[in-house]
Amino acid sequence: MAVTADLDVAIVGAGISGLALAHRLRAAGRSVHVFESTAHVGGRMRTVRREGYVIDTGAEMVGTHGYPATWRLAGELGLSQADAPLFGAPLAMWREGLPHPGVGDLNGLVKGAGMTPGGRAGLLKMMAGAGLRKRSYDVERPDRTPLGTTTIREFARRYHPDVHDYLLQPLVGGFFGWDTERAAAGPLVSHLLAVGATRSFRSWRHGMDTLARLLASRVDVSTGVTVHEVVAGEHDATLVVDGAPLSAKTVVLAVPAPVAAELHAGVPDFVRAVEFRPMVKVICLLDRPIEPPDRGSAWGIAVPAVENPAFAGVLFDDRKPGRAPAGRGLLTLFAGPAVAGELVDAPNEEVADLLMGHAARYLPDLASACRVSVVVRYRHGLPMPTAPALAEFREFTRRPLSTVEYAGDWCMLRPSSEAAIRSAEVAAERLLVGADTELAVFGG
């Protein structure tokens, strides 16, 4: 490996946060090396290409809205929203044997999107309340929303039961793996207000790893190299890389918070307080596209835990451009948050059989169309904002600059790649300007 023991900045992790940070620091004239334990870049935004299928194993979408750091980075790499076509279709909610389209968009408010009239009235009331205080819901200040540490379950009790059962729970359970009994509502409301309608979601034309691949071609990355330990010194830090110590002026841990806490004994309290939720998916390579039971155009169907606690929904990946070869189909099945923890360690066949068995209820043609199933599991899927993490958040953003720094979605307590990219901007600002600047404490 062509790396000397005298590094300027060593970044652990070639996910989107580590790569974006490497790019920023390199552009500012710093010398940077990224260490990645797997054979691939992209982390939780990795795309696998197989037999003409383009398989997004982690992140599925980027927002037209609420993703400013992503679009800034894309612009620097010569990309724009034209390179990430709109889904332009609704998300549906399963209820009483059918998908109901329009979740998270205005159409749904009129047509219901699986909610009863009482539920719709509750949703309107919730939206009006959040909308009136929109300025207090800042994704960069998850600890200072009007909802404090109120959980999603507690928040939803203010409204009709449908607001929890047929909207908030399926959204956060399916897409983030969150448990509404413990996840804080404030950061969720901030995120939903920022990203807006589900119809406005986009996907990178050539796979969700588009930015990661471009970044990796511009920075120094060693793949297949595991960092086992990081020790902070006063003037530099030591990394143990595949058994050998290396020194660097700064080491940035761009890995999920629980991994950072395993690697470095001296992490701030916030890092230990951040909880990650597992995510398990089965991706089905189909010999033909299959349709939802209503023959509608939805890009996905969310399944509420009250309908099925083990199965959280399905995404029709083949409705994104270029994902399946002509005449073929591609879709993703999501485990429910109640079973994802067990499935993370289960054999592949068991996971595939379980999720495909559940999916047959919603997609009767699945078994006959599925040629190959790919099991994807993330022990550390997505960060969940809880009261203990919110309590430590501000202290973390105000910590003095150290020889060991951090990047990743969890630094913003937000379950999205936008947070990972924004955390890279913040980490770069800290390293280039110092921790005492206004920018280093998230603009305030």
Ligand SMILES: Cc1cc2nc3c(=O)[nH]c(=O)nc-3n(C[C@H](O)[C@H](O)[C@H](O)COP(=O)(O)OP(=O)(O)OC[C@H]3O[C@@H](n4cnc5c(N)ncnc54)[C@H](O)[C@@H]3O)c2cc1C
């Ligand atoms: C199933 C799923 C669906 C998602 N859907 C969306 C979505 O639709 N839209 C969206 O915006 N976001 C989504 N996300 C979130 C998004 O994928 C993440 O926020 C983002 O990719 C996190 O990037 P990161 O760089 O912080 O971490 P990671 O991507 O986890 O990168 C960390 C890297 O560090 C490496 N590593 C770990 N330990 C070591 C070690 N000891 N030594 C060296 N390397 C190490 C890992 O292999 C990994 O490559 C989803 C996430 C999941 C899991």
